[in-house]
Amino acid sequence: MTFGIKRTHLASEITPALDGSQVTLLGWLHEKRDLGGLRFLLIRDRSGLVQAVAAKKEVSPELWEELSSFKRESVLAVKGIAKASPQAPGGAEVRIREVLLISPSEDPPIDVVGKTSADLDTRLDNRIVDLRRVEPQAIFRIQSTVASAIRSYLRENGFIEVFTPKIIATATEGGASLFSVFYYDRIAYLSQSPQLYKEQLTSAFERVFEIAPAFRAEESDTQRHLSEITMVDAEAAFMDYQDVMSLLDGLVERVVKAVNEENRRELRALGREALEVKVPIPRITYDEAVSILDRKGVEHEKDADFGTVQLKALSEELRDFYFITDWPTAARPFYAKPLEGRPERCESFDLMYGWIELASGATRVNDGKLLKERMSSQGLNPDSFKTHLKWFNYGMPPHSGFGLGLARLLMVLTGKDNIREVVMFPRDKRRLEP
RNA sequence: GCCGCGGUGGUGUAGCCCGGUCGAGCAUGGGGGCCUGUCACGCCCCAGACCCGAGUUCAAAUCCCGGCCGCGGCGCCA
Incomplete structure (x- = not known):
């Protein structure tokens, strides 16, 4: 010392x-x-x-x-x-x-003891001091348990942990907007997902997972979106989306068990009871969800993703965890595999908790030719995916996987309704510090 | 990005509608004093604030406009 x-x-x-x-x-x-x-x-x-x-x-x-x-x-x-x-x-x-x-310390800018509460914004401005309070302490100790439980669970199931690049070359992947960065004499982008890499890696390791940041330059200004998030991504050869949902059943079960065992004190500090999850987690199809909406008289666009109104209506019937499966192919990314004999629906799912989306996944298209077609039909140029498509010529196994928002899961476990509470140093449209 | 609401000491709030009584109240924190079992210790004293800019008015924390920031909702969202 x-x-x-x-x-x-x-x-x-x-x-x-x-x-x-x-x-x-x-x-x-x-x-x-x-x-x-x-x-x-x-x-x-x-x-x-x-x-x-x-x-x-x-x-x-x-x-x-x-x-x-x-x-x-x-x-x-x-x-x-x-x-x-x-x-x-x-x-x-x-x-x-x-x-x-x-x-020595100067007078702290916010109350660590807990007699006077500070607004979240003030707390975030003084985050390192805020993190000394019991509640953030509890949240991030639980987060550590969650990360650890996820790692051991996936490793026990034959997955290896990998680390893929976050600086990427192409901005043409569609979907969310990317942040651009100066990369020597070129422009590069911050990765919004390890999707393509993890798919490719199934042809070398069969089962891979990664817990890593993803960056989204979206307009989103809500309590559950951030510009930088930590994603739990897993991908497995020779699994389909039903297998992946079962994998997630086990993962959620393991996480809940670990937190209950290791974080009793933290749960108490958060005013939470022991957590519960019944597995298997119920699975309903998109079409069944639509019927529920129809029955409730909630309007929705045909074959489109659900908006907040729809999800909130659904959550009145489907509490806790549930899967929505078999989404419209058009509403999903190009790599989601269309259902055999019913190509307007695809082998895909979202893991929900109430009206919050925690994870999404799918069986992926593993046929290079079909994948190109799907890119084109989603308005993407297959030429920009040349390096990705190349690997489909060298024994790409059928594969499936999921991406899970770590903080979203933590919101559910800790009962927080603002994602900024459960991210140590959140990044959003306006906040770039601390 | 759109709609609604808001911005008062270090922190959290009252006051704003109905302009003057505000020399801006309360709590907590801070400084000083008293106190030997506190655990939200108690009691006394003190210091500390109206987001920025433009405007209306004899007079603005209070009304109007713009900006910035925040909160809630929605949208956007591999």
Whole structure:
């Protein structure tokens, strides 16, 4: 430790059993209370909070003065004696013998303790301080569990984790708008999805997945869209979309189980009960969804994607998780495989939660010739996909996959309705900092 | 991008409709004082704000216009 002080215990390790032991805490000054002859310091570290206390009669006048000089959020080393004490929160506290100011803080711009709430926008402007609050702490600890659960689940199912380039050459993929970047003497683009790469990789590894950023230069200004998102993408040879939905059944189940097991404290901090998911997740077809809308008298455009009005109406009937399958081919990207004998529908699905789309996937077209036709019929020029189409000449297996928005899933798990709550440093049309 | 609403101390809000009583209220945070078991500690004192610009008016936090920003909804959305 270059600053010369070694931590002996975390806050959570100060228990009545330690009574009498000498301890050194390292952490942040969360809160202080001055009772005149007694001064309490609440010390926060990655494990939680612990109370440190000094009595005027027991410490040197110099230390006594110093104790009231520390500002909240300063980094302190506190040396003292652990004491079992019925009055202390958690039944134990640290009697202060020595305190060292390791790094001072100015008055924090927002309240970390939680007495006065700040608007999301203000919190994001001060995100690093905001992240010290219990709620963001809970959200991002859950996120870590989710990412870890997804990785182990997919690896156990034969997928390997891959990393594909985010700087790409062509802007002609259709769909969402891309951000352009200067690439030496050329223009390049930020990838909106690893779609093409992951499909190609099934011909080399069969099963691949990636957890990586995707960039969308869209006008979207909603509580569930951002310009930079983290996508969980998976793609598997010799699977069809039904297999992929079953894979997602297992994935969601695993994630929920992991969070329930590992994040009890965090769920409580968010005021959430243990999470539940029943698998298999119900699957309804697009046409069935349309019938529901008709029955409810909700207008919708024929063979088009659903808008918010339609999805909200559907979610009144279909709560929690559900799949909408067999979408109109025209409303889906060119690589979605049309249904055999019914080419106006394709082997595709969206994983929904309420009216929020969490993931979408499909069986992909693995015939190069058909793929070209599909590009043309969607108004795309097959020539711009030459490098992609090339690999369809060298043994491209039938394959399927999905793309899942990590933050969307996290919204569902944490019960947040603004995606910015569950992304540490969100990027949207206006926000580029911090 | 469109529609609606909003912008008041560090933070969160009251006041705005119905202009003057605002020398702008409250809470929290901050400074000072008192207090030996607090855990939203308590009590006393102090400091701290009307988004920017143009306009109406004797007078603007309050009304009008523009800009920027925010909130909600919709649209856009491999």
